[in-house]
Amino acid sequence: MMQEPTAAPPLLEAVGLVKRYGSNTALDGVNLTVHTGRTHALVGRNGAGKSTLVSLITGLNAADEGQIRFNGQDAPAPGNLHEWRKHVACVYQKSTIVPSLSVAENLLINRQDFGNGWIDWQRVYRTAQDILDEWDIPVDVRAEAGSLDVENRQLMEIARSLSYGARFIILDEPTAMLDGRAIKRLFARMEKLHEQGVTFLFISHHLSEVYDICQDVTVYRDARHIITAPVAELDKRGLIEAMTGEKYAEREYHPRKLDGETTLQVNQLNRNGAYHNVSFAVRRGEMVGLAGGGGCGKIAVAETLVGLQTADAGEILLKGKPYPAGSVKAALAAGIGFVPQDRHHEGFVPDMSIAENATLSILERLSRWGFISRKRQNKLAQQWFDALDIKAYGIDQPVSGLSGGNQQKVVQARAMANNPDLLVMMSPTAGVDIKSKETLLDYVAKSSENGTSVLIVSDEPDDLRACDRVLVMYHGRITHEFPIGWQDQQLIAAMEGLTEAQPAFAATTAPEEHTP
Numbered sequence: 001m002m003q004e005p006t007a008a009p010p011l012l013e014a015v016g017l018v019k020r021y022g023s024n025t026a027l028d029g030v031n032l033t034v035h036t037g038r039t040h041a042l043v044g045r046n047g048a049g050k051s052t053l054v055s056l057i058t059g060l061n062a063a064d065e066g067q068i069r070f071n072g073q074d075a076p077a078p079g080n081l082h083e084w085r086k087h088v089a090c091v092y093q094k095s096t097i098v099p100s101l102s103v104a105e106n107l108l109i110n111r112q113d114f115g116n117g118w119i120d121w122q123r124v125y126r127t128a129q130d131i132l133d134e135w136d137i138p139v140d141v142r143a144e145a146g147s148l149d150v151e152n153r154q155l156m157e158i159a160r161s162l163s164y165g166a167r168f169i170i171l172d173e174p175t176a177m178l179d180g181r182a183i184k185r186l187f188a189r190m191e192k193l194h195e196q197g198v199t200f201l202f203i204s205h206h207l208s209e210v211y212d213i214c215q216d217v218t219v220y221r222d223a224r225h226i227i228t229a230p231v232a233e234l235d236k237r238g239l240i241e242a243m244t245g246e247k248y249a250e251r252e253y254h255p256r257k258l259d260g261e262t263t264l265q266v267n268q269l270n271r272n273g274a275y276h277n278v279s280f281a282v283r284r285g286e287m288v289g290l291a292g293g294g295g296c297g298k299i300a301v302a303e304t305l306v307g308l309q310t311a312d313a314g315e316i317l318l319k320g321k322p323y324p325a326g327s328v329k330a331a332l333a334a335g336i337g338f339v340p341q342d343r344h345h346e347g348f349v350p351d352m353s354i355a356e357n358a359t360l361s362i363l364e365r366l367s368r369w370g371f372i373s374r375k376r377q378n379k380l381a382q383q384w385f386d387a388l389d390i391k392a393y394g395i396d397q398p399v400s401g402l403s404g405g406n407q408q409k410v411v412q413a414r415a416m417a418n419n420p421d422l423l424v425m426m427s428p429t430a431g432v433d434i435k436s437k438e439t440l441l442d443y444v445a446k447s448s449e450n451g452t453s454v455l456i457v458s459d460e461p462d463d464l465r466a467c468d469r470v471l472v473m474y475h476g477r478i479t480h481e482f483p484i485g486w487q488d489q490q491l492i493a494a495m496e497g498l499t500e501a502q503p504a505f506a507a508t509t510a511p512e513e514h515t516p
């Protein structure tokens with residue numbers, strides 16, 4: 001189903017784009033047509049080619065074949081970024097700002113009329129303020145850009161793109177690092193900019209967002225264009241089937257009988273300003289969710305368990321024994337595996353291969369007399385590669401060349417390779433496509449059946465559905481516990497603090513004790 005042609009030429013028309021990396025074809029003759037004023041979603045599984053397409057339609061890379069036109073005119077020559085910026089810009093998940101400079105400097109960086117010789121700072125701030133005012137973007141021009149949170153950093157990058165003249169903005173997984181309220185604010189801002197004549201290409205693995213804010217959707221699968229349709233004509237089931245190429249089946253979740261010994265026991269854990277009186281246990285083979293909105297303290301609790309942070313008071317026992325606090329090494333040695341929140345900093349070594357990264361945590365086990373057995377390493381890595389459905393040309397590929405979601409899977413493999421007693425996963429499916437999410441979470445569920453205890457720390461209902469119990473944190477305290485089978489609305493209301501703490505937790509949630 002193609003979009004009805006309108007009188008004006010499309011804002012973007014990409015036809016027959018091919019891009020190869022060595023023997024790997026990242027895009028195999030794909031099309032994309034975006035019309036002015038229609039928010040267009042681009043979706044596809046990890047490695048489908050979305051980021052590669054963005055690199056071509058923003059002029060960062062040259063296509064091997066195909067044409068790109070903006071408003072009926074041929075696109076500038078690849079690499080002439082000054083000209084491309086007038087047509088299109090992309091706000092990436094990873095920031096492109098200079099953190100040590102002010103918002104104003106970031107907005108006006110690299111402009112011919114600023115920064116040559118003597119700088120008139122009053123003029124810099126005034127011009128930057130004018131840009132933000134024109135688009136009604138409430139960011140302080142004098143703030144250090146590195147101090148902005150993700151939400152404001154994205155707004156600043158949008159304003160910068162618009163100031164170059166672009167009226168076509170690509171948002172690459174903009175909601176991946178935002179909590180529910182910030183996502184609502186972002187969507188409201190997009191609506192407003194849309195009214196001011198800005199068109200968005202929206203890339204997201206959260207399909208409900210596609211239905212919330214997009215009018216058209218394009219699906220790529222395995223480097224190919226599968227379908228473009230108005231979202232109103234393609235329901236969620238159809239969309240998932242287009243993405244996966246398989247029939248979609250609804251899942252059911254059932255309670256399990258769990259009576260194994262306690263693997264993790266957390267007693268009255270406190271960290272000033274982060275979490276308070278946190279107590280819970282995870283049994284052998286149990287999957288527990290730790291949910292909550294941004295700033296609720298769930299990540300701080302998880303990072304304390306794995307040694308990335310320390311508590312001010314309280315007790316953590318693994319199989320009945322304490323282990324040294326504040327040391328990742330000690331946590332790993334005690335039997336904890338973890339998927340960190342920030343995979344770019346703590347997750348993987350980019351220049352090392354999939355095999356090397358996936359087996360980082362067990363190098364000792366793979367070595368004999370100080371030499372690593374490559375055969376054993378590769379065998380194990382290959383098992384993970386297949387089990388997690390990693391899309392790459394092989395286990396020797398450096399992780400830096402993988403798509404975002406596939407990098408996440410390598411981090412996951414590393415966390416599980418050690419066969420830990422307790423697996424702590426923070427936002428484990430951020431950037432992971434819907435099918436891979438299922439594969440990954442199924443794998444975790446299978447490990448739990450074999451005795452691994454699991455703590456999934458996330459605000460994403462889909463990550464938590466298979467958990468035997470979900471604990472919800474709000475303002476640093478556990479306020480609710482839901483057994484498997486909860487409804488999304490229940491969980492979201494608790495995460496947003498819209499429902500009173502349950503009686504079992506109310507005693508620890510007295511408002512006067514609250515430290516934001």
Ligand SMILES: Nc1ncnc2c1ncn2[C@@H]1O[C@H](COP(=O)(O)OP(=O)(O)OP(=O)(O)O)[C@@H](O)[C@H]1O
Pocket residue numbers: 021024025026044045046047048049050051052053391392401402403404405406431433
């Ligand atoms: N610089 C590169 N070198 C080698 N291969 C690459 C490079 N960039 C991308 N690829 C490959 O091209 C394919 C498409 O990757 P791309 O990053 O475009 O996927 P994506 O749809 O954005 O995925 P994700 O949702 O995981 O971000 C993948 O197989 C990837 O490994």
